Structures are given as structure tokens and as C-alpha cells.
Amino acid sequence: MTSRNSFKMLAIFLFAIAFTMTSCKNEKAEKAEETAQLSIDFEKYELENGLDVVLHQDKSDPIVSLAIQYGVGSNREKTGRTGFAHLFEHMLFQKSENVGEDQFFKKIQDAGGTLNGGTWKDGTIYYEVVPKNAMEMIMWLESDRMGYFVNTVTESAFYNQQEVVQNEKRQRVDNNPYGHTNWVLDKNLYPEGHPYNWQVIGELVDLQNATVDDVREFYDRFYGPNNATLVLAGDFEKEEAKQMIEKYFGEIKRRQEVEPLKPQPVSLETTKRLYHEDNFATAPQLNMVWPTPEQYTEDAYALDFLAEILSQGKKAPLYKVLVKEKELTSQTNAYNNAQELAGEFHIRITANNGVDLKKVEEGIFEAFQLFEKEGVTDRDIERIKAGLETQFYNGISSVLGKSFQLAQYNVFAGDPGFIEQDIENIKKVTKEDVMRVYNTYIKDKPYVMTSFVPKGQTDLIAANSEKAAVVEEEIKENVIKTVTDSNEEIAKTPSKIDRSVEPKQGEAPKLTIPDTWTAELSNGMDVYGIEQNEIPTVNFSLVIEGGHLMDSKDKNGVANLMTDIMMEGTANKTPEQLEEEIELLGASINMYTTNESIVIRGNTLTRNFDETMKLIEEILLEPRWDEEEFGRIKTKTINEIKRSDANPNVVANRVYDKLLYGEDHIFSYPISGTEEAVAAITMNDLKEFYNKNFSPSISTFHVVGKIDKEEALKSLRGLEERWAAKDVTIPEYPVANNRDKASLYFVDIPNAKQSVINIGYIALPRTDKDFYPAEVMNYKLGGSFSGNVNLILREEKGYTYGARTGFSGTKIPGTFTASSSVRTNTTGESVKIFKDEIAKYKDGISEEDLEFTKNALIKSNARRFETQFSLLGMLQEMSSYDLPPNYIENEEKVIKGMTLEQHKELANKYLDESKMAYLVVGDAATQFAQFKKMGFDEVKLLNKEGEEVTLEDVKM
Incomplete structure (x- = not known):
């Protein structure tokens, strides 16, 4: 599942779609024709319970996409109760009244599909893409978590996802350079109580203090059909789809009415200047943020142009001053983040190592002066628009992309077809508009500024900065919390249909390989x-x-x-x-x-x-x-x-x-x-x-x-x-798996909140006849969300945001690698779980697991040829390894023909945990010593270059 950072990409996607009228045609008829071409056909209607339904037919591939967007993001939370929307996104993937534990992912993968969800400040979305024969199944799954979920929220299930989300925060925020930047900016840009004052992922203390009752109340308020938009896109028949939607969603009762939030733009009376010594940063970074208006306003469009003109490309004033003239950085970045309630204009400069951020700040204002002097030309406006027709088409090259677009416009603009108005709004932007918004929101206006510098380099912070109140989590000994649920049977919510019966899937689409x-x-x-x-x-x-x-x-x-x-x-x-x-x-x-x-x-x-x-x-x-x-x-x-x-x-x-x-x-x-x-x-x-x-x-x-x-x-x-040919010799290097022991290597990152684990050895090249069979063999170990290592380390233990295993080979032998980032105080146990699961896998898997593997890999081929990008990857694989045009058919034969005995033989041939390298990158002071007692053939402490060092060298 994804949080706000990932869904910034959705905002960019929608912004790109908005810029679709980019050609320089002059004739009105041609423009009208282009507008028609750039529209997306849809039908919208509303169920009696308030659910908005949007249908878009696209029969180019035998697949369908279902996306449901709820009108709830972190902006619906309260101070002291943050992170609920994102936590709830995770909860809804666990189980519902008629779908068992961890079965959402397993059933979708078994059908050959993919699924995920995301939460950002203004919304939450869930989505699936499956072969068209599984359309009714995903209707059943999504409707069950919309209307038949809350009775399954037990203490143990809730505690597990609390742990997973906390690990996501450690991975994305606490263990990353500049990870706390957005927290500092939002706390100081938005006043206490403003819906954007906190982060989507929430505060650790709020996540830890949340209760099951809190979750139930949040669900009842925001996850009803009357606060949702359902978009179905792909290869389906409309009448059949409508009947299914009514069957599965129509009987779900309305819940609390959710009033739309009104825009809440903010202003600053004075500039705020803050700094933080970053545990992971090796270079200083300066951020400056000005408050701006919310999305779809006239000024928001012009501010998008302003950001592009100021920072992107070699003509940009920020580039000319900071990169070319002063050599303070190698890259400049500015963007306007217009959201549902308010907007923010950002400038972010990661300086070269050792650069004083005072100089960076001065350089930014020099760039502003250059911008004022040079102004904006018509060619600048034309240049910005020029590439966006291409971006539009790229954005709608998949049914999922179109589902996202239709859902977002419906939720935030009240009309899936708002794209045409969005286009008109963009077309209206002039060079005068760009200068106007610069003078209105940026020039001589207060801002929030952060100086994030490496530990011990406070001399690099911008002048007059105050220490930011960043809260760093302590590394504590792991305490296993045992949560016992009552033995009472989960109460079933009444339904007109028997929801305990999973809908049957029709015949899977046959593999149709494009002509090459x-x-x-x-x-x-x-x-x-x-x-x-x-x-x-x-x-x-x-x-x-x-x-x-x-x-x-x-x-x-x-x-x-x-x-x-x-x-x-x-x-x-x-x-x-x-x-x-x-x-x-x-x-x-x-x-x-x-x-x-x-x-x-x-x-x-x-x-x-x-x-x-x-x-x-x-x-x-x-x-x-x-x-x-x-x-x-x-x-x-x-x-x-x-x-x-x-x-x-x-x-x-x-x-x-x-x-x-x-x-x-x-x-x-x-x-x-x-x-x-x-x-x-x-x-x-x-x-x-x-x-x-x-x-x-x-x-x-x-x-x-x-x-x-x-x-x-x-x-x-x-x-x-x-281009004339010449003789070229490509060097060859001998590669062999010559490991003969299990070695534990530890690289110290002081105070790391997570440990990065890589386990493995040299395996085989992509050209080896066993390579693809080995990939098939690995699938249930760690080649998918439902892989054993992920189910244990994430879903059962809550130690990580994700764990995986896989083979990587080219013409040169690649590796078998098991990897994860785990909570620091679970490092030793996590390494042991990996080791034990790899060993256990060689005993063989069940017939059910083999059937799951076959279904997931074969049926997913229906999604394999949807976009030009995926087809390009197919061509590159063919040419790199001299594969025939029907090589995917041959892969299917490998999958279909695999037996339990072959699977076991491959596991024993290519998985040997007793000869792997076990690398841990984390906090040596608290985690290194335990490995000397865990039965490894050797245990070594290394520096970041991979050279052996002593405890004294890392100054523990």
C-alpha cells in the first residue's frame, strides 16, 4: 500500500492530463477535433445508497480495472488522532466478513491480477486490474470491504497493521535523508488544527495510542457508499456490469453524511526559519514554501507554469544562478502543490557537499531578480505546453490510468468529464498571469524555510534559523505484545445474497501475443x-x-x-x-x-x-x-x-x-x-x-x-x-558461486531506525535453461505479496513494510537475493526467519501453493501487453537473450508442466542457506553483538566500502 508520497504521482498525472491542448494548430475546426480526441468516453450514474458509478469501456485488452475512491484522507483526521486514514487503508486489505485473512491479495493474484491502494491528504483509493473473467470476483471483494468489514476488526488484526504502518513510517521517514522535512514544513505552514498540519502517515504516538473503537468510528463516518466513487474501466458489457454493481453494492446502506470540506487557504504574517541536524544526510538541503490557493483556481494553474519557468531546464533562472554561475548545486526543483483545501509553492535545493545554505538562499533571491528582469515570453508558455499532449496519451495508455483520472475528477470537481474544463483553464494561462501570481504569492512574501544539514554541520544552516522540534524515535529492546481475541464468532451483516460464496470465474482469456x-x-x-x-x-x-x-x-x-x-x-x-x-x-x-x-x-x-x-x-x-x-x-x-x-x-x-x-x-x-x-x-x-x-x-x-x-x-x-560499424570486444569476467559458508556481515549506520537485510549468493544467468523455472519456483517463497517471507515478516509479525526474494540474471550470472528493511529491534529474529524459511522451502510446497503459483503467473499474462512501455520491455528481452517471438508461450508451458517434484528439485539446487552471505546494514551498537551467538560460520563488521573493521573503528 502507498501513502502520500506515492500519490504525489497521481497529482502529477492529473496535472499532465490537464495540459492536453498543446498543439500550435490555428484552425478552430482542428482544435475542436483535437479536443474530442482527447476526451474519455464515460457513463455516470448514482445508486440509491449514494454511490457514484462511472463506466468506461476499452476493449483493446481482455482486462478490467476497478477503482474506488473514498472522500477521506488525512484531512478528515484530528490533532492527536492522526494517521487513521492511512492505517485504515491497510486494515481494509486484511479480511472482511466473507473474505479470509490475507485473502484479498491471494485471490487477486490467483486470478492473474494486481491490486493496491493509496492514501494522501485529500483521499483514499483502492484498485484492482484483472483479466476480464474475474470482474465479478473483484466486485464481490470490494463490496465486502465497503459494507461487510467492520465486525472483523479485532485487537490482534489491528495491532498487526499498527506495526506495519509504523515500519512504513520508519522506512519512508525516519531512516531516510531529509525524511522529516515535510513534517517540519507542514507544522509551520499550517496552524494547529488545520487538516494539513500533520502527515498522512501520522504520528507514531497517535498510531500507538489508537484503539479498535477509534477505527470502528472512523469507518462508520467515512467509508460508506455515499462517500465513494466507483470506476470500472476495460473490456466489459455495460448492462452486465450494471447488474453486478447493483447486486454487490446496491444493498449496502448509506452511512453518515459527509459534508464537503471548504477550502482553507492559509497565510503567513512572518517568515519562519528552522533547521534540523539530519542523522542520514551528507549534504545540506534548503526548502522554501509559500502558501498558495487550492486546486482548480485560476491562480493555481498559473503557479504551475511559474514553477516550471523558474526551475526546469537550462533557461531557468534558478539553474542559471545556482548551478551554472555559483556552482552551489547540480539541480534545481520548484513545484506548486495545489490541493483540495490549500496550495503550497515549493523550492527545494539539495546543495553540493559543504555548501553554506546562506549562499543558497541568497542565490534564490538573485534568481528571482533575474526572473523579474528577463520576464516571461510567449515561447516560454508554448514550451511548457508542448510535451503535455504526449504525457496525456501516456497517462491514458492503461485502463488503470483512466480509472484514476475519472475517479479524481469526479470526487474533486464533481464531474468525471471535468478534463475539458481543465484544458480550457490551462489554455487561458498567459505570460501576464505568470508574472501576476509571482508578484501576488512569492515576491517579498513570507515563507517557511528549512535547513537540513548533516550532523555536526550547523555552520551551514541559513541565518536566524531556530531548531525544529523533530521527534526522533528511540531504539528500544523488542517487546513482543500478545493480543488475544475473544473466541466469539464474527457477526455477519445481513445480505440479500450469499456473500460467503465466491463468484465463479469464467474462462480465462487466451494468450494472444502481439505480432512483432x-x-x-x-x-x-x-x-x-x-x-x-x-x-x-x-x-x-x-x-x-x-x-x-x-x-x-x-x-x-x-x-x-x-x-x-x-x-x-x-x-x-x-x-x-x-x-x-x-x-x-x-x-x-x-x-x-x-x-x-x-x-x-x-x-x-x-x-x-x-x-x-x-x-x-x-x-x-x-x-x-x-x-x-x-x-x-x-x-x-x-x-x-x-x-x-x-x-x-x-x-x-x-x-x-x-x-x-x-x-x-x-x-x-x-x-x-x-x-x-x-x-x-x-x-x-x-x-x-x-x-x-x-x-x-x-x-x-x-x-x-x-x-x-x-x-x-x-x-x-x-x-x-x-553510423559505420566497427569491431568491439566486450570484456568477460569469470563469475562463480564459490561460497562455502554462511557469513554474517554488518555495516554500521548509527541510530538507524531500521536494518536493511540482503541475503544471497551468485545464482545463474537469464540464459540458463533453469532460470525461468527457478523464477517460478521462487514465487511462493518471496516472489509476490503472498510469498511466505512477506506473510510472516509483515502480516504475521509486523516487523517490516515488505519482504521479498528473487533471482536476477542477465547474460552474466546474477544473484538469488532475499531482502527487507525491518524494525531495528527485530533485526536478529528477522534474519533467522529468512534463514529458516529458505531452508524449510526445500522440503517442498503444497499442491495448493503450486496451483496458486501457476494461476498467478499464467493468468497475469492478460495484463502483459497493455501499454507501449510493457511491449517495449518485451522487445528488449527478446533481443537481449535471442528469444523467439513466442517465448512467453514457452514460459507458460514451463509453468503448466511444473510438478511438485520438479519444484522441490529446483529449490534444493538453487537455495542453500548454509552458503549464503547475510548482510545487515543498521545500528551496530544495539544489533551487532547478537549475531555472534546465532551459529554463523563467521561474523564480520564492515565499513561502508565493504572493508572489515573493528568495534573501535566505528566508535560504538
Whole structure:
């Protein structure tokens, strides 16, 4: 389940949808036609009990999405009783009167579907995507938790989810650099009692003090049908769907009436300046927030534009002053967060290491002066709108995306079709509006400012700052609380139908693999394509083999710097000009390095694909080698490497790779490089890498979208003619599982509120005949939410927000890894549970568990080909491992044919807990000593570089 941070993405998604009228067409008829194309057809009606129902048919894939949004977020809570909406989101996944413990996830996965939920300040949403034959089942499940749930809220079930939510808070907030920032900002921006004064996840003390009666009362108030919107999208027949909705939801009684909340914008009389010494941060960070109006207001739209103009791209004033001129940071970020009740305009600057935040604050105001001087141009407004048609289509490429949009507009605007008004509101924004809102809300206005600095570096805080009242949780000994429920049978709420009987599912949709085409260009580059005409966009990727494998150990990080420098202009375009060319096409292009490749990834409208490919050609074949940008990139990379030391998950993965692959393998070195290596890299190193390792002979182009083979190849003609092949040798490194003991390694992160656990060893490559069977074998151990390790560590014990296991292999042997982040005082027990469950799994699983695995993996293929992005992934997998177009059919045969004996044989062949590396990254002072008594063959304390140290070295 997700909380507010994840649902910020929903807000961004809706914002993107709003900017759909972005073309520069002049004729009214063309604009009217485009508006029609950008609408989403729907039917809305209301049940007698007040439930809003929205239906949208989309028969492009044999799947349906059901989303139910309730008008309750943390804004419905009270001081001292915070975190209830998010806690309740978790509670509703446990059980209901007619659905057993932990069966929501299991039943959806067994049907081949996926599900989740999320809570943010203004709402809560639950959703499922399943093959269409399971539509009635999800109606049954969702209606049961809407109307037949509250009697199942027992003390033990409630206590378990209290623990899970507290661990989510530790993982997202307490154990993360800058994790307490939003708490400090909201406490000081919003007065006591304002619905935005507290965090969605709530205060630990409130979560700990909550009672079952509190939960029952909250449910009765806010989770009735008259406070909800149901959206069904996908492949269904309307009359049949309406009958099902009436059958399962129609009899649920109305509950308390929920009055809509009125906007509550705030104002500040004076600027508030606060600081906090952050236990995990290695670089200082400055946040400035101004109060602004709520969503859908005229000024909120203009403030979105203002944030973009101030911070995004090389023309932005904040970038020019803070990055280019003063070199105080490598990235600038501003955004306007318009919500149901109030808005906030944010500027967030993570400074380079050791930078005084006083200078950052001064630089921000210098950028404001530059903005006032340069003003806003019509071209700025046009540039912002240019890419949003593409973003709109991307947002509605899935039935779930359309469900989200329709639900959100219905709840917050009262009309699922509000998109058209939203578009009109956006189209009205002018350059004068942008300057007006700047003068109204930002210029010379009070704000809340936070300075988060590393421990002991208070000299870096902004002037006149006061210490923020952040409450840090103490690490205490784990006390197991035993909660005993009464033996009374759960009372069943009366129903017109027998809800104890799960609806039967019809025949599952048959696997239909999209047609693929291939070609080989005259320069040796392979091309893979799929024509998909649902939306007028194209997604593509150019994969050049090699990547990090081409790095030398003494100059580690060259490949990564290559992908950064090549996006900084071309021989004929400055970095600023290239950026603008991409934006004006409404395209996105990015370049990145993986262990085994360099990838250029793009997304554009079909009508602009040819022009986009000309830019790709120019980027690839005419590098600019801009020395000034190279210096900035190096500084940015070095600072990111330093900051990564503050992230326990990054530290864990880095040390884990070093332990497993060994110092002689390039994979034991991070892709980004080390501080020393990056500092020593020169532009000549990059040119040498480029001249030696970039060739069409080791490259593959993948294209998916509303474009046929002929048109795609035509747009690739320039690359074919201009890019000559050369011989490239990709280094090979020996990889073997040569571990012969169970070793416990511990990396100290003082005062960590959670321990990051990685357990495993080298396993097998993706090309091995056993790789996919091994993935199937792993599914019930930890390959899904219903995996054994997650059910124990999260659902039974409440020690973690999630636990998993899995195989990762490419052409090079990957790892088997079991991982989780657990509450600090449960570290030892959690490691033991992992070890025991891996050992127990080799005894074999039940016929029921094997059947669950088969259903979940086979039936989920109905969702596998829905979006262009997923189809692009399929092409990349085919080309990387030389798989036939029907390789997914072959995978299904593996699943269907697996027996209990084969499953057990695979588990014994690839799971050996007695020879794994057990890595723990956490608080050594309280957790390290116990492992010397737990029967490991060796126990070692390491530093963040993976080197053995003593207790004295870490100054415990």
C-alpha cells in the first residue's frame, strides 16, 4: 500500500492530463477535433445508497480495472488522532466478513491480477486490474470491504497493521535523508488544527495510542457508499456490469453524511526559519514554501507554469544562478502543490557537499531578480505546453490510468468529464498571469524555510534559523505484545445474497501475443518492432551493448559520465538549444548506463517521430564534448556519490555486490564510479570510450507504437547511412558461486531506525535453461505479496513494510537475493526467519501453493501487453537473450508442466542457506553483538566500502 508520497504521482498525472491542448494548430475546426480526441468516453450514474458509478469501456485488452475512491484522507483526521486514514487503508486489505485473512491479495493474484491502494491528504483509493473473467470476483471483494468489514476488526488484526504502518513510517521517514522535512514544513505552514498540519502517515504516538473503537468510528463516518466513487474501466458489457454493481453494492446502506470540506487557504504574517541536524544526510538541503490557493483556481494553474519557468531546464533562472554561475548545486526543483483545501509553492535545493545554505538562499533571491528582469515570453508558455499532449496519451495508455483520472475528477470537481474544463483553464494561462501570481504569492512574501544539514554541520544552516522540534524515535529492546481475541464468532451483516460464496470465474482469456517484426540494417544494427495503434505515440529505445562492463577499474564511471555528457548539446546545438528542440517536439529523450549496456530511451507523438529520430541521430553521431558541462556533471556525480553514503539501501546494495562478485569483477564497483575515479576522469577518457565502444554492430533499436515497419525503418535511414560499424570486444569476467559458508556481515549506520537485510549468493544467468523455472519456483517463497517471507515478516509479525526474494540474471550470472528493511529491534529474529524459511522451502510446497503459483503467473499474462512501455520491455528481452517471438508461450508451458517434484528439485539446487552471505546494514551498537551467538560460520563488521573493521573503528 502507498501513502502520500506515492500519490504525489497521481497529482502529477492529473496535472499532465490537464495540459492536453498543446498543439500550435490555428484552425478552430482542428482544435475542436483535437479536443474530442482527447476526451474519455464515460457513463455516470448514482445508486440509491449514494454511490457514484462511472463506466468506461476499452476493449483493446481482455482486462478490467476497478477503482474506488473514498472522500477521506488525512484531512478528515484530528490533532492527536492522526494517521487513521492511512492505517485504515491497510486494515481494509486484511479480511472482511466473507473474505479470509490475507485473502484479498491471494485471490487477486490467483486470478492473474494486481491490486493496491493509496492514501494522501485529500483521499483514499483502492484498485484492482484483472483479466476480464474475474470482474465479478473483484466486485464481490470490494463490496465486502465497503459494507461487510467492520465486525472483523479485532485487537490482534489491528495491532498487526499498527506495526506495519509504523515500519512504513520508519522506512519512508525516519531512516531516510531529509525524511522529516515535510513534517517540519507542514507544522509551520499550517496552524494547529488545520487538516494539513500533520502527515498522512501520522504520528507514531497517535498510531500507538489508537484503539479498535477509534477505527470502528472512523469507518462508520467515512467509508460508506455515499462517500465513494466507483470506476470500472476495460473490456466489459455495460448492462452486465450494471447488474453486478447493483447486486454487490446496491444493498449496502448509506452511512453518515459527509459534508464537503471548504477550502482553507492559509497565510503567513512572518517568515519562519528552522533547521534540523539530519542523522542520514551528507549534504545540506534548503526548502522554501509559500502558501498558495487550492486546486482548480485560476491562480493555481498559473503557479504551475511559474514553477516550471523558474526551475526546469537550462533557461531557468534558478539553474542559471545556482548551478551554472555559483556552482552551489547540480539541480534545481520548484513545484506548486495545489490541493483540495490549500496550495503550497515549493523550492527545494539539495546543495553540493559543504555548501553554506546562506549562499543558497541568497542565490534564490538573485534568481528571482533575474526572473523579474528577463520576464516571461510567449515561447516560454508554448514550451511548457508542448510535451503535455504526449504525457496525456501516456497517462491514458492503461485502463488503470483512466480509472484514476475519472475517479479524481469526479470526487474533486464533481464531474468525471471535468478534463475539458481543465484544458480550457490551462489554455487561458498567459505570460501576464505568470508574472501576476509571482508578484501576488512569492515576491517579498513570507515563507517557511528549512535547513537540513548533516550532523555536526550547523555552520551551514541559513541565518536566524531556530531548531525544529523533530521527534526522533528511540531504539528500544523488542517487546513482543500478545493480543488475544475473544473466541466469539464474527457477526455477519445481513445480505440479500450469499456473500460467503465466491463468484465463479469464467474462462480465462487466451494468450494472444502481439505480432512483432524484425530487420537488420546494412550497418549491422538489429531492429525490433511492434505496431500498436491505440494511442498516437511511439516509444523507442536504442540499446548499445557494453555499458559498465566497458569501464576499467581505475577509471570506473566513464560509461556513466558518457550518457550524461551526450545529452549536453551537439556539435551544432548548445545544451540549451538541444533541450528546447526536444521540448518543442513534445518528446522526451533520456540516456542512461546499466551494467551491460548504454540505453537511449525516447517517447514522442507519432507525427513527430521522424524529427525526434533526427535529434537522436545528432546526439549519437555529433557529440558536443562541452567542457563546461563536463565539469558540472563531474561535480554533480561526485556529490551524488557522497550523498549515497547516507542511504542505507544504497550502502547495502553496494557492499552486497562487492561481497558477491569480488574485487576482480567490475560489478563490484558502482556504475556511478567512486569519488576518486570520477575526479580523475578527463574528457579524453570519454572520447576514447566513445570512439572505441559505440557501434551499430553491438546495438539494437526497439520501436513500439502507432507506426508501421516501413515508416519506422524510413526514419532510421539516417542512422543506417551515417553510423559505420566497427569491431568491439566486450570484456568477460569469470563469475562463480564459490561460497562455502554462511557469513554474517554488518555495516554500521548509527541510530538507524531500521536494518536493511540482503541475503544471497551468485545464482545463474537469464540464459540458463533453469532460470525461468527457478523464477517460478521462487514465487511462493518471496516472489509476490503472498510469498511466505512477506506473510510472516509483515502480516504475521509486523516487523517490516515488505519482504521479498528473487533471482536476477542477465547474460552474466546474477544473484538469488532475499531482502527487507525491518524494525531495528527485530533485526536478529528477522534474519533467522529468512534463514529458516529458505531452508524449510526445500522440503517442498503444497499442491495448493503450486496451483496458486501457476494461476498467478499464467493468468497475469492478460495484463502483459497493455501499454507501449510493457511491449517495449518485451522487445528488449527478446533481443537481449535471442528469444523467439513466442517465448512467453514457452514460459507458460514451463509453468503448466511444473510438478511438485520438479519444484522441490529446483529449490534444493538453487537455495542453500548454509552458503549464503547475510548482510545487515543498521545500528551496530544495539544489533551487532547478537549475531555472534546465532551459529554463523563467521561474523564480520564492515565499513561502508565493504572493508572489515573493528568495534573501535566505528566508535560504538
